Amino acid sequence: MMYILEKKKLDQTLKSWSEKYEVFAPQKVEGFSQFLPVEASGELALTDPHNTRYPPKALFMPQSEALLRYNRRLDRLEEVNTPPKPRLIFGIRPCDAAAVTLLDTVFNTEDNKDPFWAKRRDETILIGMGCVEPPQTCFCTTVGYGPFNTAGLDALVTELDDIFAVEVLSEKAQALFVDFPVASEDQQNQAQAVQTHAEESMAPAFDTTDLKQRLDLIFESDYWAEIADSCLGCGVCTFLCPTCFCFDIVDEVQRNERVRNWDTCMFRIYSQEASGHNPRPTRKERTRQRLMHKYSYWLGHIDKIGCTGCGRCVRYCPVGLDIRAMLRTASTLESERVNAG
C-alpha cells in the first residue's frame, strides 16, 4: 500500500513518532552528516549530502560498545546497558538498509546470535529514502541492489515534488501510516516512473560475472602491490563501509569495561600475532584482503557480494582509490592471464 506524507508535515510527523519511538534521521552537524535523534540540534539532511558520511550500521553496532562491566575490585560482573526505547530510523538509503541484512547473516543467525545486535534489530523500524538522483559514485545496481531496493526496509519513500510517496512493506510500518492519505493511481504511476528513471540512470560499474572465480585466480598477482603503492592505510574505506563489521575487544581500564571497537583489516596490527608472525605484513596483503573479502569470500559464505554499492569508500578515500576501477582492472588481469595461457 502506498501512502502520502506531505513534505511540509515531515517535522511534525517525526515529532509525533518520537512519543513512542526514539526517532533518528540524517543530520548535518558542522558539515559532518550522520544519523542522530531528531531532538538533536543538527539540521535535517535528507538529500544533501545524498547519503550520510557516517554509516548507519553504527545504530546497530556502535563504533565503541561495552560488552561487560566489572566492579573496581575486578571480581564481580555487572550488566551493561538498559533496554533502549524502540527506535525508528527515517531516511536510511536502500544500500545501507541492504547492508544491515548482510550483517544479519553475521550477527543474527538462528544458531549464533549476537544479543547486542539482535536486540537492536528487533526493536528498530527502518523507513528508507529511495534515491531519485543517484550520484556518480554510487553503484548499487552493479552489485545486485538498486536505488529503490526494499531489502531490510519496513517502508520506502519516493520523493515527488512536494510529497513523499511511502510504500509500506511491513506490518510494523502499516501501523504508522494507517491514518495517512492513500496515494492516487496517478501518484503511484509518478513514483514508479521516478524509480525506473533512477535505476536506468545507473550504468554498470564493473562486470560481476564469475567475479569470485576471477579474483581467486589473481590472489598472487603483483596488482595488489600496485594498489598498495597509493594506499595510505588510513582505513577510512572500512570504517565508513556499511558492510565492514570487524571489531577488536579491549579492556578500558578507566571505565572498568570490556568494549568492542570497530577495527580494520587495513591496519598492520590487526593481524599481527603474539609471536611476531603477521600473515598480512604489508599493505599489499591488506588491500587484497579488503577486496577479496567483499567480492570473493562473502560469495563463498552466503553467495552474495559483501558490498551494496553505497560508494562511501570511493567518495572519502583521501588518495582517490576507486574500488570500481580496481575491480575493472582486476578483470583485465585475468583475461590477460587466460589469453597468455
Place this chain on the structure above:
Amino acid sequence: MPDNEHNPYHPMPMHILRAYYESNDRALKTFELAFDKHKDCDEFFRNYNPGQFCQLSIFGKGEAPFGVASAAWESEFVRFTVQKMGSFTQYIHTLKAGDPIGMRGPLGNGFPLEDWKGKNLVIIGGGCAFSTLYALTKHVQHPQNRPDFDQLVVIYGARNSGLCMYKHDIQSWYQREDMELHQAIDVPEEGWFHHVGYVPDVVKDVAPSPNNAVAVVCGPPIMTKFTLPALVELGFAPETIFTSLEKRMKCGVGKCGRCNIGSKYICKDGPVFSLAELQALPNDI
C-alpha cells in the same frame, strides 16, 4: 542489554588450581583451572573435544586464545600451557593457585575423532604447540577410548631438553606397550639418548606408514611448512593430514572477523583443518 547469562562475551568464573613452570627457561608455565560453578563445569565437559581452545580472560587486562592441554577424563579441571610473549601472558604468568581468572569456551571444532576411529594415529608436535596434541594423546590413552584407535605413534620435538613439556608424564610413555614415542631435540646434549634433529627429518627417519593412518601436525609455522610435504612424500593423502591454525582471534565465535582466511573463520570452522581443506584456501596464513 543481554543479561550476563546470554552474553557470549561473558567469561565463566574460574580459579587457578595449580600453576607450575613447564620449561627451565621459565617461558612456559602450565595452569590448571577449576570451575567456580558446577553448571559451567558440566556444560564445558559436555561440549569439550581435544583440539579446541578457550579464551582466557583477566578483567582489566583483556583476553587471549589458548589451546586446551588436558583430556576430559583427567579430572574436573582445564589445563593450559602459556608461553610468555606479550603483556597479557606476562600477567598470566604472575598468577598462582587460588587466583581468579575468566574463561570462555570450549571454542572451535577440535579433532574429528569420530572420523578417525579404527585408524592408526600419527601425532607430530613441535614446541609449545604440542599442548593440544598432549590433550589428544591423553584422550586416546584412556582405557575406554584406546580400543577406538589402532596404532599410536607420537613424535615430539623441542629446541632442547629443557623446553620439553609434560616431562614426567611423557617419560612414562616409553613404558607403554600400546604406543610408540619418538622425542627429538635440535642439537645434541649430554645424557640425551633420543632423536637429535628437526621434526621434519625425524618424521622422515621414523617413516610412519600411511596405511589406514591419519597424521596430526601442530608446531611453529616453519616446522609445519616442512612436515606437511614430508608426510605427503611418505604417501599420506591430503585428506589424512591434519593441522591446527592460529590467528589473532578476539571473539572466538565467528563475529569479529579477525581470523578470516578465504571463506573460513579459524575460530568457528577450525582451528583444526585437513591439508586438503588448507589447499583450497588462499595462501593467507
